[in-house]
Amino acid sequence: xxxELGHFALILALCVALAQGVLPVVGAWRNDAALMSVAKPxxxxxxxxxxxxxxxxxxxxxxxxxxxxxxxxxxxSRLPVYYRFAAxxxxxxxxxxxxxxxxxxxxxxxxxxxxxxxxxxxxxxxAVMGLIGVGFLAFLLFTSNPFARLTPAAPEGDDLNPLxxxxxxxxxxxxxxxxxxxxxxxxxxxxxxxxxxxxxxxxARWSRPWTTIAWCFLTIGIALGSAWAYYxxxxxxxxxxxxxxxxxxxxxxxxxxxxxxxxxxxxxxxxKSWTVLLAIVAFSLSLxxxxxxxxxxxxxxxxxxxxxxxxxxxxxFLAIVVGGSLTLYAARARAVGGGASFGPISRESFLLAxxxxxxxxxxxxxxxxxxxxxxxxxxxxxxxVGPPYFNAVFYPLTAPLVFLMALGPIAAWRNASLPDxxxxxxxxxxxxxxxxxxxPIALGRWSPLVAFGMFLxxxxxxxxxxxxxxxLRSAHHGTLMxxxxxxxxxxxxxxxxHVGIAVFIVGVTLVKGYEVERDLKMDVGQxxxxxxxxxxxxxxxxxxxxxxxxxxxxxxLSRNGKLLRTLKPEKRTYLVxxxxxxxxxxxxxxxxxxxxxxxxxxxxxxxxxAWSVRIYVKPFVDWIWAGCFLMALGGFIAxxxxxxxxxxxxxxxxxxxxxxxxxx
Amino acid sequence: MKVLRYLVPLAVFGVIVAFLAVxxxxxxxxxxxxxxxxxxxxxxxxxxxxxxxxxxNADLRGQVWLLNVWASWCVSCRTEHPLxxxxxxxxxxxxxxxxxxxxxADGRKWLASNGDPYSVSIVDLDGRVGIDWGVYGVPETFVxxxxxxxxxxxxxxxxxxxxxxxxxxxVRELQKS
Numbered sequence: 001x002x003x004e005l006g007h008f009a010l011i012l013a014l015c016v017a018l019a020q021g022v023l024p025v026v027g028a029w030r031n032d033a034a035l036m037s038v039a040k041p042x043x044x045x046x047x048x049x050x051x052x053x054x055x056x057x058x059x060x061x062x063x064x065x066x067x068x069x070x071x072x073x074x075x076x077s078r079l080p081v082y083y084r085f086a087a088x089x090x091x092x093x094x095x096x097x098x099x100x101x102x103x104x105x106x107x108x109x110x111x112x113x114x115x116x117x118x119x120x121x122x123x124x125x126x127a128v129m130g131l132i133g134v135g136f137l138a139f140l141l142f143t144s145n146p147f148a149r150l151t152p153a154a155p156e157g158d159d160l161n162p163l164x165x166x167x168x169x170x171x172x173x174x175x176x177x178x179x180x181x182x183x184x185x186x187x188x189x190x191x192x193x194x195x196x197x198x199x200x201x202x203x204a205r206w207s208r209p210w211t212t213i214a215w216c217f218l219t220i221g222i223a224l225g226s227a228w229a230y231y232x233x234x235x236x237x238x239x240x241x242x243x244x245x246x247x248x249x250x251x252x253x254x255x256x257x258x259x260x261x262x263x264x265x266x267x268x269x270x271x272k273s274w275t276v277l278l279a280i281v282a283f284s285l286s287l288x289x290x291x292x293x294x295x296x297x298x299x300x301x302x303x304x305x306x307x308x309x310x311x312x313x314x315x316x317f318l319a320i321v322v323g324g325s326l327t328l329y330a331a332r333a334r335a336v337g338g339g340a341s342f343g344p345i346s347r348e349s350f351l352l353a354x355x356x357x358x359x360x361x362x363x364x365x366x367x368x369x370x371x372x373x374x375x376x377x378x379x380x381x382x383x384x385v386g387p388p389y390f391n392a393v394f395y396p397l398t399a400p401l402v403f404l405m406a407l408g409p410i411a412a413w414r415n416a417s418l419p420d421x422x423x424x425x426x427x428x429x430x431x432x433x434x435x436x437x438x439x440p441i442a443l444g445r446w447s448p449l450v451a452f453g454m455f456l457x458x459x460x461x462x463x464x465x466x467x468x469x470x471x472l473r474s475a476h477h478g479t480l481m482x483x484x485x486x487x488x489x490x491x492x493x494x495x496x497x498h499v500g501i502a503v504f505i506v507g508v509t510l511v512k513g514y515e516v517e518r519d520l521k522m523d524v525g526q527x528x529x530x531x532x533x534x535x536x537x538x539x540x541x542x543x544x545x546x547x548x549x550x551x552x553x554x555x556x557l558s559r560n561g562k563l564l565r566t567l568k569p570e571k572r573t574y575l576v577x578x579x580x581x582x583x584x585x586x587x588x589x590x591x592x593x594x595x596x597x598x599x600x601x602x603x604x605x606x607x608x609x610a611w612s613v614r615i616y617v618k619p620f621v622d623w624i625w626a627g628c629f630l631m632a633l634g635g636f637i638a639x640x641x642x643x644x645x646x647x648x649x650x651x652x653x654x655x656x657x658x659x660x661x662x663x664x
Numbered sequence: 665m666k667v668l669r670y671l672v673p674l675a676v677f678g679v680i681v682a683f684l685a686v687x688x689x690x691x692x693x694x695x696x697x698x699x700x701x702x703x704x705x706x707x708x709x710x711x712x713x714x715x716x717x718x719x720x721n722a723d724l725r726g727q728v729w730l731l732n733v734w735a736s737w738c739v740s741c742r743t744e745h746p747l748x749x750x751x752x753x754x755x756x757x758x759x760x761x762x763x764x765x766x767x768x769a770d771g772r773k774w775l776a777s778n779g780d781p782y783s784v785s786i787v788d789l790d791g792r793v794g795i796d797w798g799v800y801g802v803p804e805t806f807v808x809x810x811x812x813x814x815x816x817x818x819x820x821x822x823x824x825x826x827x828x829x830x831x832x833x834x835v836r837e838l839q840k841s
Contacts, residue, residue: 377686
């Protein structure tokens with residue numbers, strides 16, 4: 001009964017989404033207040049209906065209702081309850097429902113935080129989001145019904161993929177989807193602005209906080225996915241350039257460009273048509289990512305059941321949404337006009353360079369991701385594009401990006417002078433160069449790549465500090481607190497996010513430069529020295545979990561003869577699927593991780609209890625994720641800025657429709 | 665010229681969609697199994713319904729046959745089961761069922777309640793034969809010719825398209841030769 005209620009709620013949600021997608025646009029076009037006022041209650045009702053449907057599916061999972069096919073295929077009664085709940089989005093159907101929940105949630109949030117927006121803007125924005133909802137709800141209902149029954153009911157479920165039975169996997173998809181789907185708000189604002197033919201600083205100010213928040217969630221989502229891969233796949237990698245990882249990275253790169261170009265549009269009124277294009281592209285890439293993951297056109301570790309009918313549906317949806325918006329863009333962007341002019345050395349030109357580099361980097365990742373498909377479509381064979389391509393293309397593009405990142409915040413708008421920048425930053429440059437040259441020697445081995453990576457990180461960090469110090473010094477009056485308060489939250493957010501990049505680069509550089517990876521066979525009692533630490537294998541003991549049996553290894557980690565701790569990696573066998581699971585044991589530290597994972601037991605004659613073992617020493621690896629979280633933190637702080645909560649100034653705002661609303 | 669500039673994103677998108685549309689009709693996982701064109705791995709297994717009798721490659725030589733890997737615990741097997749039953753009714757080609765990593769009692773019960781499309785079922789209790797055949801998911805289906813050579817492998821459930829467009833035409837062709 002409950003699954004049928006959920007199914008019914010989805011059908012109702014589709015009807016509501018249709019009303020939300022059509023009526024307000026007609027209202028905005030005919031300036032009909034009654035039709036426009038449909039948008040808000042419709043968006044809220046749609047959210048309630050989708051949330052109800054989601055609750056029904058979660059209930060079916062938590063109560064192990066194996067008469068629902070989706071539950072029977074992706075859960076098991078012996079699964080702990082939190083994983084039964086998380087299994088709700090472990091399947092294709094469930095994750096689409098999560099996507100839809102996020103979309104309607106974002107639309108509902110727009111209704112709550114848009115008091116100051118003119119009614120016609122809200123009407124158009126919510127209508128665009130409603131139409132996207134129509135597409136996804138139809139996709140769910142017609143090709144991927146999460147509530148489909150299984151007759152006769154299965155006595156027991158197939159179990160959730162063991163790789164997904166992990167706390168990181170419980171929160172990674174919701175975070176990632178918050179980001180992906182969050183770009184729909186920026187997209188809806190862009191389309192609404194194109195429809196109205198009004199693209200101005202006010203539009204940019206409305207879009208900015210939504211874009212930044214979505215970007216923050218996407219950053220966290222990607223970082224969590226990367227950390228998860230690091231500790232559950234058992235071989236210590238943190239990024240694989242897998243098509244699905246790329247699918248999340250493409251909107252991230254575009255979203256990063258969009259955040260910066262929105263800043264220019266808001267402050268200076270330039271880059272308008274470019275900004276609106278980025279907003280369209282960022283969400284289009286989210287949709288493209290969905291297509292790539294769901295249609296099975298590319299092979300990936302993130303295998304969802306692929307079905308040609310689904311692929312055709314999403315491709316058509318993609319063609320309509322993206323094709324339609326780009327057509328609208330082509331028709332309207334010309335009329336947008338340019339903004340204030342700026343000199344070749346100015347904050348605008350640095351941000352323009354930032355945008356170009358980010359978009360070119362995005363395009364090169366997109367090309368690498370689609371290349372196997374293009375080659376196959378041209379009948380030129382089957383190939384795969386791996387990390388060598390992405391590393392060769394991506395690093396050279398991001399190095400100048402990072403170099404310029406230090407200059408942007410300190411350069412003046414409109415016209416900056418090189419001699420002035422040189423005076424302000426020469427010490428920062430000197431400190432960065434000298435430290436970067438000496439640091440690798442201190443770390444044990446000089447290498448040009450490590451020196452270069454450390455230079456970029458130090459350069460960004462020191463220049464950011466200099467930016468802060470000079471801003472505080474230039475304010476003449478008041479205490480330090482007063483001076484600190486004089487700057488906006490979004491400015492501090494930007495500084496923190498930039499420091500996050502520096503921290504991230506330190507992690508990447510030092511892991512690449514100094515990691516030690518040893519694959520070896522260890523007998524019980526045997527010791528091995530890796531990078532100054534001694535690892536002693538004390539054998540394995542069997543243990544049983546709720547839905548798996550495991551062999552738990554014991555490794556003593558000692559330094560200079562002193563025992564530091566015992567690490568306990570696990571090799572699990574999940575009972576239902578028979579699949580193995582590798583749980584690495586990691587000794588995490590500020591300056592690096594010691595990482596052990598169990599391979600297979602060695603069954604040669606004479607080897608008693610011996611195992612193949614992987615021991616990795618990963619210097620500064622956690623800085624990679626710390627950097628990502630700093631970036632996201634910076635974003636959240638920027639969104640807290642007071643000016644986003646103030647009503648737009650009368651003179652720059654479009655004339656509001658003079659009808660009081662009962663809803664507010 | 666200025667108008668054209670704003671059409672560039674649309675044009676780029678059009679090219680991408682065209683490639684995606686072609687890509688939809690290709691299967692990137694369609695990496696040919698290394699066993700295709702090779703003699704079927706040797707096996708000799710107990711029959712599900714007559715545990716004291718065995719079945720091996722030699723018993724099947726001289727005819728075209730299918731090997732369908734299934735199990736009572738496999739939910740996706742239910743998807744393809746109606747197609748297999750239809751195939752059995754049509755009596756085009758004998759289907760040997762390989763009950764993979766399954767308790768024989770469970771397997772018999774499952775066939776009794778869902779219908780038995782197999783001319784004979786054999787039991788691969790520890791999955792060893794499955795390893796020889798390169799099975800990495802259930803269900804999988806192999807087409808074996810009269811000389812005992814594997815001609816085709818279907819990974820995952822048999823679909824109506826796969827059956828009508830690939831498996832049946834191939835079986836008819838092999839039966840003629």
